[in-house]
Amino acid sequence: AQRVTQPEKLLSVFKGAPVELKCNYSYSGSPELFWYVQYSRQRLQLLLRHISRESIKGFTADLNKGETSFHLKKPFAQEEDSAMYYCALSTNQAGTALIFGKGTTLSVSS
Amino acid sequence: DAGVTQSPTHLIKTRGQHVTLRCSPISGHKSVSWYQQVLGQGPQFIFQYYEKEERGRGNFPDRFSARQFPNYSSELNVNALLLGDSALYLCASSPGGQRPQYFGPGTRLLVL
Numbered sequence: 143a144q145r146v147t148q149p150e151k152l153l154s155v156f157k158g159a160p161v162e163l164k165c166n167y168s169y170s171g172s173p174e175l176f177w178y179v180q181y182s183r184q185r186l187q188l189l190l191r192h193i194s195r196e197s198i199k200g201f202t203a204d205l206n207k208g209e210t211s212f213h214l215k216k217p218f219a220q221e222e223d224s225a226m227y228y229c230a231l232s233t234n235q236a237g238t239a240l241i242f243g244k245g246t247t248l249s250v251s252s
Numbered sequence: 253d254a255g256v257t258q259s260p261t262h263l264i265k266t267r268g269q270h271v272t273l274r275c276s277p278i279s280g281h282k283s284v285s286w287y288q289q290v291l292g293q294g295p296q297f298i299f300q301y302y303e304k305e306e307r308g309r310g311n312f313p314d315r316f317s318a319r320q321f322p323n324y325s326s327e328l329n330v331n332a333l334l335l336g337d338s339a340l341y342l343c344a345s346s347p348g349g350q351r352p353q354y355f356g357p358g359t360r361l362l363v364l
Contacts, residue, residue: 176352178355185256185356185358186295186342187354228294230294239297239308239310240285240287240295240297240344241297242287242295242296243294244292245294
């Protein structure tokens with residue numbers, strides 16, 4: 143079965159520290175992976191997708207098919223990065239339906 | 253563009269009642285998907301519609317149904333509400349195909 147696992151419910155770091163939000167997936171086909179972010183009192187919004195291979199707000203994520211991972215990284219965390227982060231998988235089996243992980247709350251303090 | 257809009261923002265119902273939630277996609281987007289987000293969990297896929305046809309259905313009972321109209325807006329209907337249906341219901345639109353989905357603010361449903 144397709145599944146997305148985000149092992150950390152909460153990640154607390156200090157401003158300027160590196161950040162890595164972990165995401166592992168289970169899918170035997172060719173996946174498309176996304177990171178979505180939800181800031182306080184805002185809607186869920188797309189942060190980045192693996193096929194774009196771009197850096198958004200200093201965040202990057204590399205798809206590792208061998209380890210079935212898509213970890214989100216940022217070298218220097220900022221307080222405004224504090225939010226809920228969701229990793230999501232598209233399997234192409236049901237249109238563009240997304241399978242989400244349970245999310246990780248990132249808290250950046252000064 | 254206001255983005256994806258959903259109505260109502262909040263709703264309180266009692267067990268056994270029926271509810272209809274509405275979603276208007278971003279202009280030009282032909283695909284609408286519905287998700288249920290229970291507190292502390294990630295969104296869970298319910299339905300996906302493209303060009304007014306159902307293209308995917310998640311693991312939800314038949315009490316859940318949806319449709320998409322010619323203007324690509326969509327409704328999600330839930331019959332015989334249960335306490336466990338209390339959740340945030342999210343609508344997402346996409347141009348279709350392998351394009352990213354853009355989410356609305358959600359409708360928060362409370363079933364008493």
